[in-house]
Amino acid sequence: xxxxxxxxxxxxxxFAGIVALDQVHFSCxxxxxxxxxxxxxxxKSTILKILSGIYKADEGEIYxxxxxxxxxxxxxxxxxxxxxxxxxxxxxxxxxxxxxxxLSIEPKNKLGLIDQKAVNKQIQTAMDKYGIYLEPDxxxxxxxxxxxxxxxxxxxxxxxxxxxxxxxPTSALARKEVxxxxxxxxxxxxxxKTIIFISHRLEEVFAIGDxxxxxxxxxxxDTCNICDINEDDLIRMMVGRSLQNIFPHKNRKIxxxxxxxxxxxxxxxxxxxxxxxxxxxxxxxCVAGLQGHGQSELxxxxxxxxPLKSGEVIISGKKISVKNSxxxxxxxxxxxxxxxxxxxxxxxxxxxxxxxxxxxxKRLKGLFIDSKAESIFCSSIVEQLAIKIGKVTNxxxxxxxxxxxxxxxxxxxxxxxKVILFDEPTRGIDVEAKxxxxxxxxxxxxxxxxVIMNSSDLMEVIGMADRVAVxxxxxxxxxxxxxxxxEEAIMRYAMGITEKYFEAGETA
Amino acid sequence: xxxxxxxxxxxxxxxxxxxxxxxxxxxQLAIVYVILLALLLIAQAASPGYLQLNHLAxxxxxxxxxxxxxIGQNLAILTGGIDLSIANVITFANVIGAKIMMGKDENIPLxxxxxxxxxxxxxxxxxxxxRILKIPPFIMTLGVGTVxxxxxxxxxxxxxxxxxxxxxxxxxxxxxxxxxxGIVIIWLLMALIMWLLLKxxxxxRNIYSIGTNEEASRFSGxxxxxxxxxxxxxxxxxxxxxxxxxxxxxxxxxxxxxSSYNTKTIAAVIIGGTAITGxxxxxxxxxxxxxxxxxxxxxxxxxxxxxxxxxxxxxLIILLLVLIYNREKQRG
Numbered sequence: 095x096x097x098x099x100x101x102x103x104x105x106x107x108x109f110a111g112i113v114a115l116d117q118v119h120f121s122c123x124x125x126x127x128x129x130x131x132x133x134x135x136x137x138k139s140t141i142l143k144i145l146s147g148i149y150k151a152d153e154g155e156i157y158x159x160x161x162x163x164x165x166x167x168x169x170x171x172x173x174x175x176x177x178x179x180x181x182x183x184x185x186x187x188x189x190x191x192x193x194x195x196x197l198s199i200e201p202k203n204k205l206g207l208i209d210q211k212a213v214n215k216q217i218q219t220a221m222d223k224y225g226i227y228l229e230p231d232x233x234x235x236x237x238x239x240x241x242x243x244x245x246x247x248x249x250x251x252x253x254x255x256x257x258x259x260x261x262x263p264t265s266a267l268a269r270k271e272v273x274x275x276x277x278x279x280x281x282x283x284x285x286x287k288t289i290i291f292i293s294h295r296l297e298e299v300f301a302i303g304d305x306x307x308x309x310x311x312x313x314x315x316d317t318c319n320i321c322d323i324n325e326d327d328l329i330r331m332m333v334g335r336s337l338q339n340i341f342p343h344k345n346r347k348i349x350x351x352x353x354x355x356x357x358x359x360x361x362x363x364x365x366x367x368x369x370x371x372x373x374x375x376x377x378x379x380c381v382a383g384l385q386g387h388g389q390s391e392l393x394x395x396x397x398x399x400x401p402l403k404s405g406e407v408i409i410s411g412k413k414i415s416v417k418n419s420x421x422x423x424x425x426x427x428x429x430x431x432x433x434x435x436x437x438x439x440x441x442x443x444x445x446x447x448x449x450x451x452x453x454x455x456k457r458l459k460g461l462f463i464d465s466k467a468e469s470i471f472c473s474s475i476v477e478q479l480a481i482k483i484g485k486v487t488n489x490x491x492x493x494x495x496x497x498x499x500x501x502x503x504x505x506x507x508x509x510x511x512k513v514i515l516f517d518e519p520t521r522g523i524d525v526e527a528k529x530x531x532x533x534x535x536x537x538x539x540x541x542x543x544x545v546i547m548n549s550s551d552l553m554e555v556i557g558m559a560d561r562v563a564v565x566x567x568x569x570x571x572x573x574x575x576x577x578x579x580x581e582e583a584i585m586r587y588a589m590g591i592t593e594k595y596f597e598a599g600e601t602a
Numbered sequence: 603x604x605x606x607x608x609x610x611x612x613x614x615x616x617x618x619x620x621x622x623x624x625x626x627x628x629x630q631l632a633i634v635y636v637i638l639l640a641l642l643l644i645a646q647a648a649s650p651g652y653l654q655l656n657h658l659a660x661x662x663x664x665x666x667x668x669x670x671x672x673i674g675q676n677l678a679i680l681t682g683g684i685d686l687s688i689a690n691v692i693t694f695a696n697v698i699g700a701k702i703m704m705g706k707d708e709n710i711p712l713x714x715x716x717x718x719x720x721x722x723x724x725x726x727x728x729x730x731x732x733r734i735l736k737i738p739p740f741i742m743t744l745g746v747g748t749v750x751x752x753x754x755x756x757x758x759x760x761x762x763x764x765x766x767x768x769x770x771x772x773x774x775x776x777x778x779x780x781x782x783x784g785i786v787i788i789w790l791l792m793a794l795i796m797w798l799l800l801k802x803x804x805x806x807r808n809i810y811s812i813g814t815n816e817e818a819s820r821f822s823g824x825x826x827x828x829x830x831x832x833x834x835x836x837x838x839x840x841x842x843x844x845x846x847x848x849x850x851x852x853x854x855x856x857x858x859x860x861s862s863y864n865t866k867t868i869a870a871v872i873i874g875g876t877a878i879t880g881x882x883x884x885x886x887x888x889x890x891x892x893x894x895x896x897x898x899x900x901x902x903x904x905x906x907x908x909x910x911x912x913x914x915x916x917x918l919i920i921l922l923l924v925l926i927y928n929r930e931k932q933r934g
Binding site for chain 1: 798802803807808810811814815817818819820822824881882
């Protein structure tokens with residue numbers, strides 16, 4: 095089946111004079127998984143928002159099922175059979191799965207009330223049809239994020255669209271859940287549905303995609319069959335650079351000196367359970383594991399954001415206290431948190447405000463903030479991290495994801511940390527920004543800062559880590575030395591296959 | 603792309619007047635001062651002589667009490683909270699102040715200390731409730747305000763006694779330094795401190811941070827608990843101070859002297875462009891807000907509007923302004 099379902103021709107979109115899309119083309123065949131690739135800011139979200147009726151194109155034409163279509167609002171898109179699953183979930187947390195799924199299209203009985211029997215029957219049919227199995231009566235808030243994502247997808251599917259847009263659906267999912275999602279996608283395409291898929295994880299692009307279209311800086315680059323290209327080709331199309339260059343070469347000098355150590359960290363509900371590890375000078379330690387096995391809690395605990403019951407945190411042989419985040423920062427521990435929007439940034443406030451908030455005490459003139467020193471400080475960080483901004487007084491939400499993440503990093507670096515923790519630092523940012531992050535981590539480690547990264551992206555862990563501490567149910571189930579690091583080894587420990595419990599201290 | 607859509611994306615170039623207008627309407631502070639100016643001109647047209655210096659000085663004198671009390675309200679709202687105990691704290695401060703002063707200058711220091719101690723205590727209770735017991739500020743301060751009301755009813759047995767000392771009367775009286783009343787000077791000084799606090803200190807930055815995103819503030823190392831605590835203490839102490847000065851204005855104390863101040867301070871803050879959800883706004887706008895509220899009430903009184911009509915007009919104007927602000931915010 096190579097019948098064309100969607101054709102977008104010469105689409106141009108400007109925002110207040112900035113050209114976001116410049117005469118781009120995009121087309122999909124029925125029944126395919128079409129990957130849309132490009133760095134953040136390349137125009138992927140913009141074209142999808144035009145397609146789903148959120149934005150209106152300034153120029154260009156859209157043909158859907160060979161008919162010229164005008165899509166002025168999301169309702170029209172939905173009527174045509176185009177549906178978008180957003181990165182941010184739109185479910186209502188207090189309602190049940192089935193109430194959410196049939197929201198506003200509830201089957202009614204003769205009295206005009208919701209026909210619960212019909213709902214139950216229909217949802218069962220839908221679950222069987224698409225292979226998505228959920229507990230319909232469960233309250234959405236009680237579900238793990240992966241299940242919520244599936245509920246969101248099922249909500250879209252019962253409305254029976256022909257074309258389904260999935261905008262980074264895997265960013266919050268663990269590997270097993272990604273596999274499940276891919277199985278669902280295959281079921282959908284087998285049923286004649288067409289999928290547009292955005293992901294920043296290359297391996298996923300190759301695992302699920304049939305064809306790929308690449309945008310760069312608002313322009314169309316190319317559309318090709320995924321089986322005709324390899325990862326290097328794709329990256330070159332996106333950034334003009336190949337894969338080998340993504341991770342810095344590991345030529346750091348690692349010596350025996352232990353610059354950071356934690357001993358028997360234990361929290362109140364055993365999310366962090368007797369965790370011990372250390373970091374040598376020059377070393378990058380990665381924390382890995384399946385989602386929800388205590389990795390984020392561990393990093394938060396070290397940063398004073400997750401209360402500990404017992405345990406010691408030691409920097410360069412000196413025991414320090416991390417009762418709250420202010421104390422942790424004062425003692426030289428910085429955290430780039432997992433969720434930049436809710437934990438990292440005050441999105442509505444100025445970039446400058448965000449950059450300087452954690453290190454204001456360093457630029458005081460008496461009681462008052464030295465505004466001259468502050469603006470010098472901000473421009474130096476912006477330059478140092480190559481953050482692409484308009485003005486430092488613009489709000490942080492005017493930036494792309496990668497640049498927002500750099501602002502978070504800049505805020506943390508400004509505190510002159512001795513230990514820096516990265517929690518999923520590259521989630522949802524583009525390849526070029528990822529590469530920059532990796533280089534920064536590399537240079538921080540060379541400068542003698544203890545660098546610890548938690549990531550659910552195994553490629554990233556393997557590419558960056560000198561050692562990997564794998565977590566399982568709140569404990570460290572194993573520490574892999576550089577030469578032992580492999581996907582299989584990480585997954586074994588992550589799934590708790592080994593009974594043996596290693597302690598970090600024993601590795602030397 | 604994180605580019606916000608604007609209204610006229612097709613028209614990239616606009617005339618200088620258009621662009622001036624656009625820049626102007628995106629500046630909330632400018633809007634509120636223009637509204638103030640317009641209101642004064644309307645008042646002058648409807649009641650010639652309104653803009654006489656004499657009368658304006660009177661307006662400022664009256665506005666300063668709202669303005670001072672609104673400092674605390676502004677702080678609370680900027681953190682994303684609210685302080686509904688202000689009205690009763692003002693009344694309580696008023697009755698304590700009058701009773702201790704008993705019309706004698708030598709009693710002023712003691713009265714002031716007593717009033718401030720009361721303010722600190724109420725602020726502490728609010729702070730404990732909001733931060734430690736995690737009671738929403740709306741409920742906590744409303745409850746505490748009601749308790750304060752009960753206490754001053756017991757304290758006065760329903761009949762407040764005492765009156766203002768001559769010195770306080772002259773500070774809050776018609777004119778101290780030529781035209782301007784002492785209370786207006788005090789307000790200006792407090793406004794300056796408030797401006798510096800918000801604009802130039804770590805405490806101020808922390809307030810905006812907490813009001814915008816409390817979790818991110820915590821992750822950034824801000825002691826959110828301590829900051830909020832201090833805000834509620836400041837709010838109560840400043841309201842207490844406003845209540846104390848009010849004795850000088852009214853001469854004696856009344857049990858309903860502060861009752862309109864919850865509405866007035868919130869209105870001044872919101873009219874001044876501070877977002878009710880916190881994180882956005884400043885005190886310069888609130889100053890104009892306080893004057894607008896006062897002019898409105900005064901003007902409608904001159905026009906012989908009955909009390910009910912005045913209240914309806916005030917309510918409508920607040921709603922109208924919030925509507926305008928929201929439109930501007932959506933346009934971005």
